Amino acid sequence: KVPYCASIPGGLCPPKNIIVSGNVLSDAKSFYINLCSGNDIAFHLNPRFVEDVVVRNTQTNKSWGPEERSLSQNMPFSRGQGFQ
Numbered sequence: 001k002v003p004y005c006a007s008i009p010g011g012l013c014p015p016k017n018i019i020v021s022g023n024v025l026s027d028a029k030s031f032y033i034n035l036c037s038g039n040d041i042a043f044h045l046n047p048r049f050v051e052d053v054v055v056r057n058t059q060t061n062k063s064w065g066p067e068e069r070s071l072s073q074n075m076p077f078s079r080g081q082g083f084q
Contacts, residue, residue: 026080
């Protein structure tokens with residue numbers, strides 16, 4: 001079910017990892033995945049199909065950090081396709 005929200009007992013630290021899987025809607029303009037810590041967003045992943053970019057960011061004390069947009073590969077997400 002979306003949105004999905006759950007706590008990670010003991011927090012996220014090595015060797016723990018998170019696997020997120022889903023299906024991108026065939027008409028999606030974008031989607032996002034936020035990993036939160038309290039009221040902050042520790043990691044924001046936002047594939048934007050119109051711009052053909054995957055934006056990564058953080059939000060601390062309601063203030064966004066600088067966006068990271070560069071990738072060493074092409075857009076890894078596709079409309080109408082699953083991902084993991």
